[in-house]
Amino acid sequence: MADPSTSPPLTRASVQEALKLIEPYIHKTPVLTNTMLSKLASTPRTPAELEGTPWAGRTPAKPVIRLWFKCENFQRIGAFKIRGAFHAIERLKREPAWTDNGGREKGLVTHSSGNHAQALALAARENNIPAYIVMPTISAAPKIAATKGYGAHVIFSGSTSVEREAAAAKVIQATGARLVPPYDHPDIMLGQGTLGLELQDQVSSALASSSPYSSLAPASQLHAGLNAIIAPCGGGGMLSGVALSCEATGIRVFGAEPSYEGADDCTRGYYAGKRIESVKSLTIADGLRTPVGVYPWSVIYERRLVSGMYSVSETQIAAALRLVYERCKLVVEPSAVVGLAVALYNEDFRAMVEKEAGDEGWDLGVVFSGGNVSLEALGKLFSS
Structure with missing residues (x-):
């Protein structure tokens, strides 16, 4: 790598310059919607569904969420x-x-x-x-x-x-x-953040022309843009890059992790105020088994460009993965759906959206990070 001291500053402008450098070599991946999944995200879970979870006994949250999926599974190399x-x-x-x-x-x-x-x-x-x-x-x-x-x-x-x-x-x-x-390097972070720029522009264009969510959104929201983006976090290069791409735009950014065997290191560190330096987890979200890096942490936590971190269980990741396969007809890997799982199943996140967004709700960008999955592993995952 180039010496980090020679890298451009970690700013939105630098992400924009990075996009100019790499545009000839990458795909501008599509942004897709799914009305059924948005309705599901906007439907309160039943008390029975919350039994056995950390939110048992709580009044289910009632957020209004319109989902926009940035499909990096269609990117070159599938991620x-x-x-x-x-x-x-x-x-x-x-x-x-x-x-x-x-x-x-x-x-x-x-x-x-x-x-x-x-x-x-x-x-x-x-x-x-x-x-x-x-x-x-x-x-x-x-x-x-x-x-x-x-x-x-x-x-x-x-x-x-x-x-x-x-x-x-x-x-x-x-x-x-x-x-x-x-x-864990500024140049990597800036490169990954380019997907955030694309996502912002693509959703704004879609809302300005004809919203696929016209029946779900108040008139005041139909010509706006994203309210927030949620992205998976392993080492944090992409999450921090997306956060940089949203700097000073008013778009909030959130991170999503698996909780299995301590894979939610960034979530735990974020709320404890100290980066966790090692992780040993065999979560099914195999792309998220690494600890968050020093440079990403500086953006995620120290600069507070990420507004919150949330985690989900293996069962919830598998459930979200099944929904994407059955309802969206997309091939994605388990790591890719962790953000969707948070939007569907994490009551802390859902209650926060309900409180922050009110009746108007949020247009939420969800990063599908990749689609490189073993069919054999999928068979085992869904065999029961």
Whole structure:
């Protein structure tokens, strides 16, 4: 990576500049709506549905939520990660030391469970740069196959971030390759944040022309834009980038995580006031098993550009995933639906929307982060 001290400032303007750099290499992914899911999000849950949850005994929330899905499952390599990978390389190519010291020939290295692995492999191939990718042995088979298919050298490691980083360090020592981290770098964050800019513009255009939610929204809302965006959080590169893209727009940003085995590290750290540095979880949302990074944390928590963090259970993630498959007919991975699961099932989030939005409700952008999923894993998930 380029030295972080040489990166552009972490601002909305820098995200806009990043989009100009990477537009030739990425897809402008579609934004879709689903009236049934919006009605479901706007329907109070029954007291029986809250039994056995942290909200048992509470009066169910009654928010009005109109959902807008940013479908990064249609992005190149099937996930948003390609945005950060191309931006990182484009920035690196502008660093004199990279060219002068034979950086292109030495190559690039990263560690990733799959989506960043594929992204860097493809971006490196299109720039004729060797890529060394450290992947956990438990990575989904399609993600491993795709990474190899893009021409990268795959090195396997344990599943924790500590094990991945140790394996990447060995590769760097042996090859002199430059590390492109999966999330903890300003250039990655700015690249990922470009999806937030697109989402804002796409929803504003849709509302200005003819709203698909005309029957659900008050007249005062039909020509507005997004009120908020909710995005999944693993290392936090995309969540922090989206937050930067919304800086000073009035659009609020929220993060979503799985709660299983402590994968909700950013949620816990956010409300405790201290970043949690390690995570060891085998949540089904495999793209969210990493701790939030230092640079993303500075945006998410220290600058308070993220308004809140929320988590959901494995059962709730699976339920949201089933709804997307059955009702939207979209192929997404479990990590992609964590934000939707929060909107549907987390009563703290739903009660907050009810309080903040009132009868007018919110137009809520939901980031579907990717669609790289093993059919075998899906079969096991839905077999019971």
